[in-house]
Amino acid sequence: MINKIIKSAQEAVADIPDGATVMIGGFGEAGSPIELIHALIDKGSKNLTVVSNNAGSGNVGLAALIENKQVSKIICSFPRTVISVVFPELYRKGEIELELVPQGTLAERIRAAGAGIPAFYTPATVNTTLAEGKETKVFNGTTYVLEHAIQADFSLVKCHAADKYGNLIYNKTARNFGPVMCMAAKTSIVQAREVVPLGQLDPECVVTPGIFVKRVVEISNPADESVLVAEKRRYPWN
Amino acid sequence: MINKIIKSAQEAVADIPDGATVMIGGFGEAGSPIELIHALIDKGSKNLTVVSNNAGSGNVGLAALIENKQVSKIICSFPRTVISVVFPELYRKGEIELELVPQGTLAERIRAAGAGIPAFYTPATVNTTLAEGKETKVFNGTTYVLEHAIQADFSLVKCHAADKYGNLIYNKTARNFGPVMCMAAKTSIVQAREVVPLGQLDPECVVTPGIFVKRVVEISNPADESVLVAEKRRYPWN
Amino acid sequence: MELKETIGWSTGEMAQNVAKDIHDGAYVNLGIGIPEMVAGFIPEGREVIYHTENGLLGMGKVAESGSEDYELVNAGKKYVTAIPGAAYFHHADSFSMIRGGHIDICVLGAYQVSEEGDLANWSTGDVDAIPAVGGAMDLVAGVKTIYVITKHNTKSGGSKIVEKCSYPLTGKGVVSRIYTNLAIIDVVDGKLFVKEMAPGVDFGYLQERTEARLHQ
Amino acid sequence: MELKETIGWSTGEMAQNVAKDIHDGAYVNLGIGIPEMVAGFIPEGREVIYHTENGLLGMGKVAESGSEDYELVNAGKKYVTAIPGAAYFHHADSFSMIRGGHIDICVLGAYQVSEEGDLANWSTGDVDAIPAVGGAMDLVAGVKTIYVITKHNTKSGGSKIVEKCSYPLTGKGVVSRIYTNLAIIDVVDGKLFVKEMAPGVDFGYLQERTEARLHQ
Numbered sequence: 001m002i003n004k005i006i007k008s009a010q011e012a013v014a015d016i017p018d019g020a021t022v023m024i025g026g027f028g029e030a031g032s033p034i035e036l037i038h039a040l041i042d043k044g045s046k047n048l049t050v051v052s053n054n055a056g057s058g059n060v061g062l063a064a065l066i067e068n069k070q071v072s073k074i075i076c077s078f079p080r081t082v083i084s085v086v087f088p089e090l091y092r093k094g095e096i097e098l099e100l101v102p103q104g105t106l107a108e109r110i111r112a113a114g115a116g117i118p119a120f121y122t123p124a125t126v127n128t129t130l131a132e133g134k135e136t137k138v139f140n141g142t143t144y145v146l147e148h149a150i151q152a153d154f155s156l157v158k159c160h161a162a163d164k165y166g167n168l169i170y171n172k173t174a175r176n177f178g179p180v181m182c183m184a185a186k187t188s189i190v191q192a193r194e195v196v197p198l199g200q201l202d203p204e205c206v207v208t209p210g211i212f213v214k215r216v217v218e219i220s221n222p223a224d225e226s227v228l229v230a231e232k233r234r235y236p237w238n
Numbered sequence: 239m240i241n242k243i244i245k246s247a248q249e250a251v252a253d254i255p256d257g258a259t260v261m262i263g264g265f266g267e268a269g270s271p272i273e274l275i276h277a278l279i280d281k282g283s284k285n286l287t288v289v290s291n292n293a294g295s296g297n298v299g300l301a302a303l304i305e306n307k308q309v310s311k312i313i314c315s316f317p318r319t320v321i322s323v324v325f326p327e328l329y330r331k332g333e334i335e336l337e338l339v340p341q342g343t344l345a346e347r348i349r350a351a352g353a354g355i356p357a358f359y360t361p362a363t364v365n366t367t368l369a370e371g372k373e374t375k376v377f378n379g380t381t382y383v384l385e386h387a388i389q390a391d392f393s394l395v396k397c398h399a400a401d402k403y404g405n406l407i408y409n410k411t412a413r414n415f416g417p418v419m420c421m422a423a424k425t426s427i428v429q430a431r432e433v434v435p436l437g438q439l440d441p442e443c444v445v446t447p448g449i450f451v452k453r454v455v456e457i458s459n460p461a462d463e464s465v466l467v468a469e470k471r472r473y474p475w476n
Numbered sequence: 477m478e479l480k481e482t483i484g485w486s487t488g489e490m491a492q493n494v495a496k497d498i499h500d501g502a503y504v505n506l507g508i509g510i511p512e513m514v515a516g517f518i519p520e521g522r523e524v525i526y527h528t529e530n531g532l533l534g535m536g537k538v539a540e541s542g543s544e545d546y547e548l549v550n551a552g553k554k555y556v557t558a559i560p561g562a563a564y565f566h567h568a569d570s571f572s573m574i575r576g577g578h579i580d581i582c583v584l585g586a587y588q589v590s591e592e593g594d595l596a597n598w599s600t601g602d603v604d605a606i607p608a609v610g611g612a613m614d615l616v617a618g619v620k621t622i623y624v625i626t627k628h629n630t631k632s633g634g635s636k637i638v639e640k641c642s643y644p645l646t647g648k649g650v651v652s653r654i655y656t657n658l659a660i661i662d663v664v665d666g667k668l669f670v671k672e673m674a675p676g677v678d679f680g681y682l683q684e685r686t687e688a689r690l691h692q
Numbered sequence: 693m694e695l696k697e698t699i700g701w702s703t704g705e706m707a708q709n710v711a712k713d714i715h716d717g718a719y720v721n722l723g724i725g726i727p728e729m730v731a732g733f734i735p736e737g738r739e740v741i742y743h744t745e746n747g748l749l750g751m752g753k754v755a756e757s758g759s760e761d762y763e764l765v766n767a768g769k770k771y772v773t774a775i776p777g778a779a780y781f782h783h784a785d786s787f788s789m790i791r792g793g794h795i796d797i798c799v800l801g802a803y804q805v806s807e808e809g810d811l812a813n814w815s816t817g818d819v820d821a822i823p824a825v826g827g828a829m830d831l832v833a834g835v836k837t838i839y840v841i842t843k844h845n846t847k848s849g850g851s852k853i854v855e856k857c858s859y860p861l862t863g864k865g866v867v868s869r870i871y872t873n874l875a876i877i878d879v880v881d882g883k884l885f886v887k888e889m890a891p892g893v894d895f896g897y898l899q900e901r902t903e904a905r906l907h908q
Binding site for chain 3: 265266267268269291315316317318319325326329330336338339340341342343344345346348349360361362363364365366367368408409410411412413414415416417418445462464465
């Protein structure tokens with residue numbers, strides 16, 4: 001019988017191996033699956049390729065994963081913020097590889113993987129350095145760049161509520177990359193603020209149907225990354 | 239100030255010219271915007287290209303539009319049903335052109351138009367007659383077909399409830415092509431069973447954000463196409 | 477001249493054979509017609525979630541007469557129900573599930589299946605017929621495992637399991653297993669292996685009724 | 693040596709100039725920083741709907757201190773609010789709105805704008821800087837009308853309005869109008885036309901501070 005609920009974050013990430021490609025949801029702090037990321041730090045998998053819009057803030061969450069030298073490459077649109085220190089340092093030292101992708105292209109490449117579309121054309125980046133070396137094609141007199149799907153082995157996503165089938169709803173702008181990252185990973189792992197009984201989520205309002213979700217962990221009082229960053233916390237906890 | 243509510247179906251379709259490309263929502267009867275189609279019959283625009291999953295049933299709705307010789311070409315996935323008589327007749331006489339598109343490719347080509355993607359690759363139709371003459375490309379050892387976006391001048395869509403910004407929710411499987419057709423047309427025209435005050439639709443559950451909708455008409459007691467077909471009704475009303 | 481089989485599985489038994497091979501927790505899409513019968517034979521203790529490509533995951537039974545909802549239909553346009561834990565979505569999202577490989581099993585009917593696993597089930601190539609494809613090509617291209625359920629022979633006794641399909645293809649090399657009234661046949665590397673035969677059917681009898689070469 | 697302008701519009705006045713050109717009913721995306729100020733100056737009687745690319749249509753004012761929601765932010769990661777009639781969506785849907793041409797106006801800052809309407813606003817090409825692009829390239833490629841709001845000159849007095857951008861491009865031929873502290877300038881067919889000048893600024897004064905050739 002179907003029950004995707006996993007007892008702990010530790011258990012949920014236990015099979016993420018070295019070298020895996022891992023998508024991590026969130027736009028800045030909103031929607032960042034911080035407990036799952038910390039479990040991945042505890043697990044210690046190395047040489048990861050991370051796909052995420054940003055590269056983390058302060059010394060917790062994604063920034064802490066990078067600081068712990070677990071990430072060899074990051075695919076993202078905006079790796080610097082006012083409070084990001086970890087990524088810039090390692091990047092300048094040449095210790096982490098960066099593939100910079102415009103935000104909309106990033107979202108669409110992730111969706112494409114989930115939708116079985118190996119590649120698509122987009123107008124973004126045409127005539128810029130980010131299109132260098134890429135295939136282009138003209139449609140109706142306009143040039144477009146060919147962009148390829150980004151698949152992942154795992155995705156770590158935060159949602160608001162889930163049921164045991166893996167149906168998900170999100171909260172406000174914390175939705176961001178969650179739905180497409182659940183679609184694009186072989187194994188999507190979701191932390192939910194609340195696990196609700198089957199039938200409680202309105203089928204008209206389910207944002208991620210359970211077919212895209214493999215594991216759900218209830219984290220009822222998730223840490224707030226913004227607060228941790230403001231408090232200058234570090235993970236592993238200082 | 240923003241108010242997309244139009245008084246009548248007649249008014250809503252009044253500027254659809256001869257030769258327009260018109261998307262029509264619905265999967266069979268479910269979600270078919272029958273009052274808008276009938277208004278388009280009254281309006282009498284000719285030489286239309288219609289994009290719709292099916293080609294209508296009986297002698298009402300889309301079938302009546304075709305029967306009235308307003309459609310010169312239809313782009314669809316499944317033009318025949320047990321109760322479709324109009325399209326097969328005209329097709330055999332060579333009086334209507336058919337572009338047959340697999341259902342998933344149809345949905346994705348419509349979405350692509352709405353999402354600013356001129357073309358994408360799909361595995362569907364590879365090695366079949368439907369891929370003949372189409373560009374192909376190999377990704378990771380598998381062959382894919384290049385498919386192009388389908389844009390429309392107008393779309394006619396049925397939804398459950400709408401507000402004056404054009405935010406929409408749908409009912410069950412009547413949702414089908416509505417959301418992507420609203421995205422893909424220059425002017426999307428929606429019939430809603432109910433127009434509700436701004437703020438009444440939960441922003442987490444809005445399926446079509448108002449940006450994709452140009453006009454909303456309240457049709458509070460829409461005819462049921464299945465019933466009309468069963469009753470052998472004809473439009474214009476017999 | 478109609479060849480009447482006196483031995484072999486009934487349609488219900490064929491559907492039951494398919495049902496036995498559907499694992500607990502599977503996401504399944506059932507084609508229109510005989511494939512729909514499979515849902516009635518899922519063994520006790522297994523939970524299966526049905527996808528219907530017109531926009532519902534968690535499709536339930538056919539709606540009871542009198543309580544049909546005109547806006548809740550399946551791919552065959554039958555009135556159906558939704559189970560607790562269901563979700564509705566639009567067509568592009570629905571076919572993302574299909575094309576993206578998220579559906580485990582799809583059960584389809586067939587005009588012909590070849591020894592290479594090619595499937596022809598959308599058109600007989602009849603020039604007078606109205607061409608209609610629906611979601612069949614997306615399904616065979618995207619779903620992980622394609623099962624075919626079909627009578628072993630046509631009404632006139634012709635073989636539906638052929639060396640090469642003469643009808644237009646739905647997809648090339650897509651079928652994993654064929655469930656007929658006479659046998660269950662696996663497609664492995666361009667060869668057909670008989671996995672099981674109906675009571676009273678032996679290999680010679682089966683091969684005689686099959687154009688393609690069978691293997692034991 | 694810093695060149696201090698003693699005449700010209702204040703930043704608020706620049707934002708107000710942009711706001712005057714935003715029509716009633718427009719769907720608008722405001723870039724991070726000075727462009728955000730535009731929302732405060734929309735003339736009475738006009739209703740404008742703000743899109744923030746991280747997944748909200750119908751963005752309201754910045755959240756009041758004490759009532760911030762950590763999961764309701766704008767593209768600049770500021771805590772914001774949502775208006776009645778708002779809708780949340782995921783990133784792929786959000787950028788469909790952008791790429792698909794559904795947003796009427798986007799207001800962005802700039803490092804440089806060329807007379808061809810080329811925009812450079814994401815990188816100074818500094819090899820030591822961390823490259824970061826965000827949604828800028830999607831916005832300039834997809835939104836119908838791109839307005840740039842920027843100081844006319846750099847802090848060191850250099851021209852931001854140039855013949856040809858020396859910084860890496862965000863997009864080629866994408867800018868429609870430039871709002872600076874000294875003037876409002878239209879880009880038309882590869883030429884810059886001065887539409888309006890700030891009080892006390894004349895054409896000679898403006899051209900002197902502009903590398904690209906201006907037209908009247």
